[in-house]
Amino acid sequence: MTNMTDESKASRTLTALTELYGTSLEPATSAELDRGLDALLARVASGRARRPKLIRWSLVGATVALSTLFALKVTSVVHRRTQALEPIALTYRIDGGSVLEGGYLRESGHAGINVFFNEGSKLALTPGTRGRLRAVDKEGALVNLEHGTASFQVTPNHSRRWLVDVGPFLVTVKGTVFTVSWDPLREQFELRLRQGHVVVSGPVSAGEIALRTGQHLIVNLATTATVITEDNPEQEGDSVTAPEQQAVSAPRLQPPSEVDNPVGPRRVPASVPRTAKTADLRPWSDELARGHWDRILEDVERIGVESALSKASSKDLFALADAARYRRRPDLARAALLAERQRFPESPRSLDALFLLGRTEESREGGAAPALGWYDEYLAHAGAGALVGEALGRKMILTDKLQGPAQARPIAEDYLRRFPKGSYAGSARALIRAH
């Protein structure tokens, strides 16, 4: 009986995880699609096949190397099994603070917090930094850095994996020494690697970035700037003990207009040399297609929000709303969409704006209920509109979240009836099965 319950729970968990995994995917941005198309066109134009040299080398070299590799593999497996027989649980000691429920680190003084692990690894949080030990076990550790700067010295160990969650970024560590910081206000991520290698994944243009010893990575989400530089030895020595100085020296790596601005594109000084079209609105829809979201937002800052909202065309208002959403400025996105509704009530975009208002509200904390209202309004007016499937799917998800699966079930059934192969069909089936 217990086994049945366990199996049922595991099965429901699998359904839930599948739903989460399936629906969490962020759609490709127009910039990503453009980049892909450019790469494809370039490849078609050159007419080259993929990795021909690699394949040729593999065919020749693989035969020769196979026996050696096999022997090495056997050695590696034996070595790994030997290690597996001696798992050492990771424990730690804290200086300068304590651990609260949920793994949050609380500073007791003003000198920062040091965490020493039994296998030799060390984590140091600078004063005022907020961090969290989310998991510490024999397989490694998962540390969450909410804001501030932390230095890591991770002892190399093949069987352990350290993960550092830094804002929207994830740093995967094997054995290394590095300092990482995250400033949520400026949306700036910074990592200075002194030894070893790490992989950084998150909202960066390349998807993942592998760093090697001596490299310094700065990603500013507000300005979409990603810079990797090589550190010189003098700087390394200083920055280990004084991470505050890194924050001061870091901006020299990027143009002043991009990094020195403390709040990114939200405050563009009047002296910024963008004089070409100060009076006119540039075609924002074109800028959006090129992925230049910040230029659109800079234009708005320069001419004023009110002016932009009252002068922009229907198409450009939509582009502004998209740029604001991508840059996580829901207030501006909402204002643009409402302006679209007010100024162009007969436009087909006016109807689509209802759906996008729902999406915008969803990105705000506590915005689920108003989002549901926008989706309802869209569905009431859209008829067979292009976004009906999406709106119905979002309505189902939000209803489930706010009112429970009993209320969401009829919507799921309606969705499956109308869109049996839609992008929310999997979620709808999961919801029906689970309830």
Added chain:
Amino acid sequence: MVLRMAKRILGSQSEAEDVAQEVFYRVFRKAKLLREPDSLRSFVYACAVRELKTELRRRKLRAWLRFDKPEVLACLGSRTLDVESRDLLRRFHGLLERLAARDRLVFVLRRMESMTVEEIAASMEMSESTVKRSMAHASSRLSHWIAADPGLAGLLDGARWGND
């Protein structure tokens, strides 16, 4: 469609982009052989599935040659999800990684891409009964691994799905 499917199966933005580019390159090269325009969608799907299968095998081979476990990170929802949800995704992606290439493809195509058994069978060039067997095998193994992972069960206990 292709990029989304590749991201779900590989869990890596950069690898998914590579695969998508390869798929469309092949589609472009072979489009002239397509006699019925209506079959373009299934043709693209078949190309994508073939390339993904190759990529999964290639990844397995690379892991074998490198003597360590591949570090593939699920980069799904990295900007929109909270820490707990991203943690869940990472763990679940880790379980998907443990499935055989064929089972993993069938599972993702059926449960996330909502493809029918017939469509999967056509895309993967196998019989429908093999698809069904593969799906059952993948679900059973994943459920078993989830049940054996107290961390996953614990994480879900507080979520809406875990409530009875």
